[in-house]
Amino acid sequence: AAMAEPAARLCCLGWDFSTQQVKVVAVDAAMNVFYEDSVHFDRDLPEFGTQGGVHVHQDGLTVTSPVLMWVQALDILLEKMRASGFDFSRVLALSGAGQQHGSIYWKAGASRVLTSLSPDLPLHEQLQACFSIRDCPVWMDSSTTAQCRQLEAAVGGAQALSRLTGSRAYERFTGNQIAKIYQQNPEAYSHTERISLVSSFAASLFLGSYCPIDHSDGSGMNLLQIQDKVWAQACLGACAPHLEEKLGPPVPSCSVVGPVSSYYVQRYGFPPGCKVVAFTGDNPASLAGMRLEEGDIAISLGTSDTLFLWLQEPTPALEGHIFCSPVDPRHYMALLCFKNGSLMREKIRDESASGSWSEFSKALRSTEMGNGGSLGFYFDVKEITPEMIGRHRFSPENREVPAFPADVEIRALIEGQFMAKRIHAEGLGYRVLPKTKILATGGASHNRDILQVLADVFGAPVYVIDTANSACVGSAYRAFHGLAAGTGVPFSEVVKFAPGPRLAATPSPGAAQVYAALLPRYAQLEQRILSQPQGLPE
Numbered sequence: 001a002a003m004a005e006p007a008a009r010l011c012c013l014g015w016d017f018s019t020q021q022v023k024v025v026a027v028d029a030a031m032n033v034f035y036e037d038s039v040h041f042d043r044d045l046p047e048f049g050t051q052g053g054v055h056v057h058q059d060g061l062t063v064t065s066p067v068l069m070w071v072q073a074l075d076i077l078l079e080k081m082r083a084s085g086f087d088f089s090r091v092l093a094l095s096g097a098g099q100q101h102g103s104i105y106w107k108a109g110a111s112r113v114l115t116s117l118s119p120d121l122p123l124h125e126q127l128q129a130c131f132s133i134r135d136c137p138v139w140m141d142s143s144t145t146a147q148c149r150q151l152e153a154a155v156g157g158a159q160a161l162s163r164l165t166g167s168r169a170y171e172r173f174t175g176n177q178i179a180k181i182y183q184q185n186p187e188a189y190s191h192t193e194r195i196s197l198v199s200s201f202a203a204s205l206f207l208g209s210y211c212p213i214d215h216s217d218g219s220g221m222n223l224l225q226i227q228d229k230v231w232a233q234a235c236l237g238a239c240a241p242h243l244e245e246k247l248g249p250p251v252p253s254c255s256v257v258g259p260v261s262s263y264y265v266q267r268y269g270f271p272p273g274c275k276v277v278a279f280t281g282d283n284p285a286s287l288a289g290m291r292l293e294e295g296d297i298a299i300s301l302g303t304s305d306t307l308f309l310w311l312q313e314p315t316p317a318l319e320g321h322i323f324c325s326p327v328d329p330r331h332y333m334a335l336l337c338f339k340n341g342s343l344m345r346e347k348i349r350d351e352s353a354s355g356s357w358s359e360f361s362k363a364l365r366s367t368e369m370g371n372g373g374s375l376g377f378y379f380d381v382k383e384i385t386p387e388m389i390g391r392h393r394f395s396p397e398n399r400e401v402p403a404f405p406a407d408v409e410i411r412a413l414i415e416g417q418f419m420a421k422r423i424h425a426e427g428l429g430y431r432v433l434p435k436t437k438i439l440a441t442g443g444a445s446h447n448r449d450i451l452q453v454l455a456d457v458f459g460a461p462v463y464v465i466d467t468a469n470s471a472c473v474g475s476a477y478r479a480f481h482g483l484a485a486g487t488g489v490p491f492s493e494v495v496k497f498a499p500g501p502r503l504a505a506t507p508s509p510g511a512a513q514v515y516a517a518l519l520p521r522y523a524q525l526e527q528r529i530l531s532q533p534q535g536l537p538e
């Protein structure tokens, strides 16, 4: 007989409801990505008039996205998959990610619609009247400073809130957003029967009922007690009344929350037994996609630099964010954001390397590790880790100097950026272990000489990794892990055959000694600058 079509591969789906698009990947049992597709909000749903997937309001602080745009994007994406001949009958399980901190407000009665969807109609036609707030606050919102102060005051201050929930109060964090809605739109709040995060909202669409918030994304709300993994009553009470019943109980991120809704079985041909694994935040899902393990660090070198840390014992601080781990219920992850990332690297490249990266690299290669004791701090925009602004250069004798020769300036910038990362990561409880791997991604990770400095400062090998789909791929990996639920098989075991990162740099001989001397000096000088009046804008 003619060769039958190779049976379409058994697979898991990973979804990502991010700021600008909804994306999906299919991963087969050998952990290979064999299908991906996406719907872009601005391009494919122009009737909503978003820019970058959001609406920035007149006040310049309020930023929202229309929830029905997200729903309709899923309808379109599922139709695109069906039109491309994707075989839904092979999907064993699905999970997903959502942009963190955003909140969705389901109107009283919406549950009845969600649990009885007609397979003859698209989702967005059936959910039109299911939301008490149509324009949902998202992570780019910064209109809740008053609510942040109220919450911190209610629990005994910023450090107390950080110890309780993993972060001090941040404007984008969901508890503060809910407080604002309760205060400014009490009518809508009273008609809200359920509040979801973007991640648990997306999971609810697949589940055909309200899906619980997972521990990891729930850690981005200033509401979850991250040690005991229960809602912190003092935080709930400070934000809005009857909040706990609207949130429902949080669940472990690896939970199988149920079979996919019959809506997808009848309309698209998903198997009735297809499992839905709790969705989580995009950053926790990316950590899963990068297969970060104990002792590892992932560094996204972009406009701002973001550090993903794996922590066993977190030390909550007034900077950074600690979340329950999405892949190991005993441990934690942390995010640390450094605003002066590639913006500063490009400025120094223009000033001291005539705008050329090869000149920049040459300067790094022609200067020694430790830069002869010259140290620099370069924050042209107000840095958040730590809160500091301006440029400060120090001679080997710790005297502040107005300038460095060009090649010293270049090395001082890069060594300073990476020493800051190591010092602040260790402040959150991170420790470099013998098995530590550093995973680098983003623009600057293509510059091998920059990665060499990174390897030297941390005393650990640096790998480069492509994270374009990391939230989706991490979600598909988590779906596979959900299939093993109850067997006790760890996430790392389930995904061990997945394609690995490429080794890019290993520590130079003698690096450990050089930076063992330089790191404490950097920390002391940072404290000295912080103790000086810096003329920071009030």
Ligand SMILES: O=C(CO)[C@@H](O)[C@H](O)CF
Pocket (backbone or CB within 6 Å): 018, 019, 098, 099, 100, 101, 139, 172, 220, 281, 282, 283, 321, 335
């Ligand atoms: O606010 C953030 C993390 O705290 C962002 O990375 C959002 O998750 C992006 F969607």
